[in-house]
Amino acid sequence: MAAKIWDDHIVAAHEGEPDLLYVDLHLVHEVTSPQAFESLRMNNRRVRRPDLTVATMDHDVPTRGGRPAADQIAERQMSALEENCRREGIALYGMGHARQGIVHVIGPELGLTQPGLLIVCGDSHTSTHGAFGALAFGIGTSEVEHVLATQCLRQRRPKTMAVTVDGALPLGVTAKDVALGIIARIGVEGGRGHVLEYRGSTIRGLSMEGRMTVCNMTIEGGARAGMVVPDETTFAYLKGRPHAPRGEHWDEAVVRWKTLATDADAAFDKDVSIDATRLEPYVTWGTNPGQAVPVTGSVPNPATETDERALAYMALEPGTKIESIAIDRVFIGSCTNARLEDLRLAATVVRGQTVHPKVRAMVVPGSASVKQQAEAEGLDAIFKAAGFEWRDAGCSMCLGMNPDILGPGERCASTSNRNFEGRQGAGGRTHLVSPPMAAAAAITGHLVDVREFSRN
Amino acid sequence: MQPFTRVTGIVAPLDRANVDTDQIIPKQFLKRIERSGYGPFLFYDWRRSGDFILDRPEYRGAAVLVTGANFGCGSSREHAAWSLLDAGFRTVIAPSFGDIFKSNSFRCGLLPVELPEPQVAELIRLATEKPGIEVIIDLAAQHIAGGGFETSFGVDPFYRECLLNGWDEIALTLRQEGQIARYESTRPAWLPISR
Numbered sequence: 001m002a003a004k005i006w007d008d009h010i011v012a013a014h015e016g017e018p019d020l021l022y023v024d025l026h027l028v029h030e031v032t033s034p035q036a037f038e039s040l041r042m043n044n045r046r047v048r049r050p051d052l053t054v055a056t057m058d059h060d061v062p063t064r065g066g067r068p069a070a071d072q073i074a075e076r077q078m079s080a081l082e083e084n085c086r087r088e089g090i091a092l093y094g095m096g097h098a099r100q101g102i103v104h105v106i107g108p109e110l111g112l113t114q115p116g117l118l119i120v121c122g123d124s125h126t127s128t129h130g131a132f133g134a135l136a137f138g139i140g141t142s143e144v145e146h147v148l149a150t151q152c153l154r155q156r157r158p159k160t161m162a163v164t165v166d167g168a169l170p171l172g173v174t175a176k177d178v179a180l181g182i183i184a185r186i187g188v189e190g191g192r193g194h195v196l197e198y199r200g201s202t203i204r205g206l207s208m209e210g211r212m213t214v215c216n217m218t219i220e221g222g223a224r225a226g227m228v229v230p231d232e233t234t235f236a237y238l239k240g241r242p243h244a245p246r247g248e249h250w251d252e253a254v255v256r257w258k259t260l261a262t263d264a265d266a267a268f269d270k271d272v273s274i275d276a277t278r279l280e281p282y283v284t285w286g287t288n289p290g291q292a293v294p295v296t297g298s299v300p301n302p303a304t305e306t307d308e309r310a311l312a313y314m315a316l317e318p319g320t321k322i323e324s325i326a327i328d329r330v331f332i333g334s335c336t337n338a339r340l341e342d343l344r345l346a347a348t349v350v351r352g353q354t355v356h357p358k359v360r361a362m363v364v365p366g367s368a369s370v371k372q373q374a375e376a377e378g379l380d381a382i383f384k385a386a387g388f389e390w391r392d393a394g395c396s397m398c399l400g401m402n403p404d405i406l407g408p409g410e411r412c413a414s415t416s417n418r419n420f421e422g423r424q425g426a427g428g429r430t431h432l433v434s435p436p437m438a439a440a441a442a443i444t445g446h447l448v449d450v451r452e453f454s455r456n
Numbered sequence: 457m458q459p460f461t462r463v464t465g466i467v468a469p470l471d472r473a474n475v476d477t478d479q480i481i482p483k484q485f486l487k488r489i490e491r492s493g494y495g496p497f498l499f500y501d502w503r504r505s506g507d508f509i510l511d512r513p514e515y516r517g518a519a520v521l522v523t524g525a526n527f528g529c530g531s532s533r534e535h536a537a538w539s540l541l542d543a544g545f546r547t548v549i550a551p552s553f554g555d556i557f558k559s560n561s562f563r564c565g566l567l568p569v570e571l572p573e574p575q576v577a578e579l580i581r582l583a584t585e586k587p588g589i590e591v592i593i594d595l596a597a598q599h600i601a602g603g604g605f606e607t608s609f610g611v612d613p614f615y616r617e618c619l620l621n622g623w624d625e626i627a628l629t630l631r632q633e634g635q636i637a638r639y640e641s642t643r644p645a646w647l648p649i650s651r
Contacts, residue, residue, distance in 0.1 A: 140560035249646035
């Protein structure tokens with residue numbers, strides 16, 4: 001499928017040179033775009049296709065209090081985006097807009113993310129959109145500028161890797177655990193230079209939200225893009241969305257989308273198979289997303305210097321039971337796990353419970369729409385009654401560019417995607433988990449097997 | 457882009473694998489809207505914790521960083537490459553790089569050189585045992601030599617040309633306007649537009 005979409009987007013190909021590809025959808029946010037717009041202006045260039053460009057504010061927006069943000073530098077960055085979008089005629093879902101949210105949450109919500117498209121964004125989690133059978137990957141600011149100016153991008157054709165996940169997911173095991181299980185298997189650079197295609201009965205059985213979670217974490221396994229062949233689940237999600245095709249166009253689109261499926265005899269450069277029935281809820285113990293063990297396990301003995309550094313940073317001893325690790329904070333949010341389904345799963349665990357007195361817990365919906373729908377279902381009431389903070393949409397504590405950060409030494413159960421040193425705040429310690437696992441940890445005050453928790 | 461032809465400089469060793477872009481430039485410095493001025497914040501948290509190897513006087517002014525596998529993994533922030541450039545680095549040598557970091561580096565004038573793990577280990581050893589050794593990196597000849605180390609290296613031929621000439625990639629693409637317009641005319645009408 002990756003090869004079909006690639007070939008479909010070649011504007012020019014010359015021997016020895018990277019292919020020039022056409023970009024169908026360019027997503028823009030406030031942090032990686034200002035230098036690109038500035039450089040365009042300095043070179044007297046304009047945005048070629050503002051109608052194929054969409055902007056949002058997500059990375060450093062405050063999640064309470066609205067604008068102006070107390071952080072003046074962040075405020076300046078948001079104003080720069082507004083000004084750039086106004087000047088170039090780019091649609092902007094800014095703070096306060098009913099559709100504002102994390103770029104990888106709103107693209108699909110708006111129906112802009114569609115099968116067969118080539119989608120880029122100055123953000124490594126752009127792989128999320130691959131859940132729809134789009135070829136989607138993160139780019140740097142120079143590439144953002146290149147796409148703004150030309151609507152094209154020069155790229156070398158990547159290799160392909162099939163990640164087949166088969167079998168029924170055990171109770172309490174979510175798409176997040178599938179993603180962490182895959183990374184634990186292939187390693188944080190196992191996917192480097194490849195496009196991953198997730199396939200198999202487990203992937204087919206996931207909702208679009210679940211597929212987005214799996215594709216989102218692709219970059220944590222080193223691959224720029226991960227994708228799932230579109231099917232009826234994909235089409236049902238898209239139908240009726242604001243930017244989805246309508247009427248005859250819908251029928252025409254579905255016919256086209258059905259041709260994207262990987263040919264039965266297609267060969268992949270690499271192959272990995274995973275038995276879903278053996279997956280468990282995972283917890284990361286270290287400082288990269290590949291350092292994960294089942295929640296029932298223990299902190300492993302360090303195998304490398306990287307492991308030793310990670311253990312020292314995380315202040316953990318080998319042999320410590322994962323479930324004995326006490327936490328200070330819980331973050332339910334991010335482009336990985338802040339969609340309605342994620343909040344529903346977490347709320348199921350939280351209902352009627354109380355957040356542990358030593359824990360500060362927050363829920364940050366992925367978009368204003370998710371927030372509004374969650375409130376319509378009463379999920380906010382469940383979280384608030386338990387003692388969670390219920391915030392406005394944004395990237396928030398996933399990367400800590402806004403005031404939502406960990407203090408030095410604070411330990412957090414987080415539904416986000418990166419447990420890098422200092423990612424959620426200098427000196428902060430992150431354990432990546434699924435939304436129900438994060439919810440359970442908030443209540444018990446330590447990492448805990450959500451399967452046991454539900455039984456009690 | 458500043459052309460890259462031949463660089464002579466001190467080699468600074470950072471013997472760690474999987475150095476992610478959050479370590480290279482932490483998020484609090486991504487709020488600026490300029491492209492320069494990130495040098496002082498390179499490896500900010502590691503520097504702040506004291507006795508960071510790159511802060512030793514022998515490595516002051518280093519232009520070549522030699523480090524472990526998967527350097528620059530994680531976030532797409534080009535600020536990581538900018539901060540290295542701004543701090544005086546022109547080349548990073550490693551067994552492998554994060555895909556996006558590598559692509560960003562080529563596009564902003566920082567040369568990423570991939571060498572086999574044993575050679576990288578050897579250069580790290582040399583730069584650690586004899587602090588301050590210099591190497592010459594010749595991109596046209598694809599050759600590195602100095603301080604008792606010598607090797608040739610492979611590099612993407614397209615980006616090699618771009619770096620050697622300091623080409624503006626956007627200008628190159630804009631010359632293909634005819635082909636872009638032709639492609640656009642074939643796109644189906646039902647593809648999404650943002651308005």
